[in-house]
Amino acid sequence: MTASFRFLDDIALADTAFEASGDSPSELFTAASQALIETMVEPDTVNSAWSQIFEKSDPDLPTLLFDWLGEIVYLKDAQGLVFREVLTTVKQDPATGHWTLDATLVGEEIDPDKHELRGDVKAVTKHMYDVRQDGSRWTARVVLDV
Numbered sequence: 001m002t003a004s005f006r007f008l009d010d011i012a013l014a015d016t017a018f019e020a021s022g023d024s025p026s027e028l029f030t031a032a033s034q035a036l037i038e039t040m041v042e043p044d045t046v047n048s049a050w051s052q053i054f055e056k057s058d059p060d061l062p063t064l065l066f067d068w069l070g071e072i073v074y075l076k077d078a079q080g081l082v083f084r085e086v087l088t089t090v091k092q093d094p095a096t097g098h099w100t101l102d103a104t105l106v107g108e109e110i111d112p113d114k115h116e117l118r119g120d121v122k123a124v125t126k127h128m129y130d131v132r133q134d135g136s137r138w139t140a141r142v143v144l145d146v
Contacts, residue, residue: 003027005035021139025090028138033086042116046084049108057100062131069124083107119146
């Protein structure tokens with residue numbers, strides 16, 4: 001697997017930005033999800049007490065990624081969860097062109113005494129948001145409101 005991400009210190013001074021990439025849409029979603037998770041918490045301090053399977057679809061891949069990352073932030077806020085890892089599979093239906101995400105999030109309820117909490121992400125923003133395919137490589141730039 002060649003999914004990766006890096007934080008972009010020079011993109012958004014008041015917020016946090018990252019660039020995620022992978023050799024497939026699945027790897028891109030995994031890398032972007034992990035970058036978001038690591039913005040919120042040190043994943044090694046989170047156990048695997050909770051997991052949930054998600055399925056989302058959209059005709060547009062950038063919108064699907066944006067909505068998925070927003071879902072992770074929502075779960076943190078609404079259900080008080082932090083995450084250890086995510087597994088993603090992203091496929092495009094050849095007949096319709098629509099994209100489908102199957103994902104499993106693994107984590108547990110927030111415990112400030114146990115978890116090494118980092119930034120309190122409030123939202124994924126559209127500021128400088130970009131998802132693109134360059135040859136065989138998929139890349140996303142994401143700015144988070146913290």
